Amino acid sequence: MEIEIIPRAPFDFAATARFFRFTQSEIVDTFLGERYRRAFHFAENLHLLNIESRGTRSRPLLALWFTDKRTFTKHEESKAKRLAERMFSTDHDLKKFRARVKDDPLMRTLEEDHRGLHLACWPNLFEALAISILSQQISTTVAMTLKRRMVEKFGEQITIDGETFFAFPRPEAIARASVEDLRSLGLSGAKALGVIELARKISKGELDASELETEENETLIARLTNLRGIGRWTAEWTLMLHFGRTDVFPAGDLALGLFVQKYYNNGREMSEREIRALARERWGLWSSYAAVYFLAGLRAGTISTERR
DNA sequence: ACCCAGGCATTGG
DNA sequence: CCAATGCATGGG
Structure with a gap:
């Protein structure tokens, strides 16, 4: 059906x-x-x-x-x-994003280049947070390797017509693991502990995504950053890439900060606070899409974080 | 042999 | 409130 x-x-x-x-x-x-x-x-x-x-x-x-x-x-x-x-x-009504950036030449170009790109969100809070913890500070290649090892060890699998698919591990499976188990996959001690504590809280019902759905952004960020291993960067990306909030700009993100400074401040340095204020003023309710379209442009090679 | 990559927690001023 | 430090792996 x-x-x-x-x-x-x-x-x-x-x-x-x-x-x-x-x-x-x-x-x-x-x-x-x-x-x-x-x-x-x-x-x-x-x-x-x-x-x-x-x-x-x-x-x-x-x-x-x-x-x-x-x-x-x-x-x-x-x-x-x-x-x-x-x-x-x-x-998400991207016609509104388009309207919002009509007087912003760079973002207008990015919107045209990637028109129709929506936020792709993780289906589960555990997956969103666990992958974000894995990805902290390391390159995407390394993060992918760590995720693959964790999924192959703890995820259930299903075979259809000879093809095998892995599910992202249930929190219950990771909750039973030890820090040493995850360290042996290449996670740092801190990341291992963070992921395990998270899995235990979720499987015990101490952290329930559905109860968080309606919280204000700042309240939600405060709730998430109370968890071990979750800082503001991880919390903000989770607001975008799990909760689907359109009005978040992770100003602490290295690449996003460089973009804003290069293209909107003549290459001069800005504090995280200033970056956040600029994003709010310029992109407002569509700040998440500004962030995503920056990264899409970076991947496509139309913009870069290099100094001119 | 370095250094860095989509950070975080901890410690010390 | 700000700065310094250790952490994990893989690629340059």
Whole structure:
């Protein structure tokens, strides 16, 4: 049984799916042709989640189904629908982002270059935070390696037509691990401890994502930074890439700071506070998209963080 | 052999 | 409130 989702246009499914986790091909999130697939725990079982584009950028349409699950209860159907809506931010109205940056030549160009790129969000808070902790300070290549090792050791797998898919580990699985277990995968002691404490809190119900959904940004950041290993950088990216907030600018991010200084302050240094103020004033409710489109431009090579 | 990469917690002024 | 320091791995 297929479920249809109609995203707000413009919506570029391939661009959004490829933006996932800032990687092209990886262990959990796969994208091939026009189809996104990942193993996912849904309705008590591990299924292969499929999401495929059936529309165009200006008339978008998504189809979602789980391989080997023919029927849905009404409740499951709406849950599956919300899952896809969250993962691809289908309700974000990027026409408003476009309007917001019409007098900002650089951002207007980036918007044109990547029109239809939505936030790609992690489906679970645990996954969002754990991967962010893994990624702190190290290159994306190293972070990918660490994630792969963790997923292969602790994630459940499903084989469909001879092809194996790994699910991101459940918090319960990591909660049972020791710091030494994770260190042996290459995590630092601090990261290992952070990920394990997080897994234990979530599996004990001490941290519930659904209770946090409606919190104000700053309250949410305060709640998240109370956790070991979660600083402001991680919390802000999590607001964007799990909670789907559109009005966050992670001013502490090295690359984002360099962009703002280079392109909006004649290369002169700015404090984090000044960067945050500039982002709020310039991009306001669409600051998250400004951040994402900067990174998209960086990847595409149209802009750089090098000094001129 | 270095140095750095999408930070964080801790310590010391 | 600000600065310095150690941490993990892989690529340049």
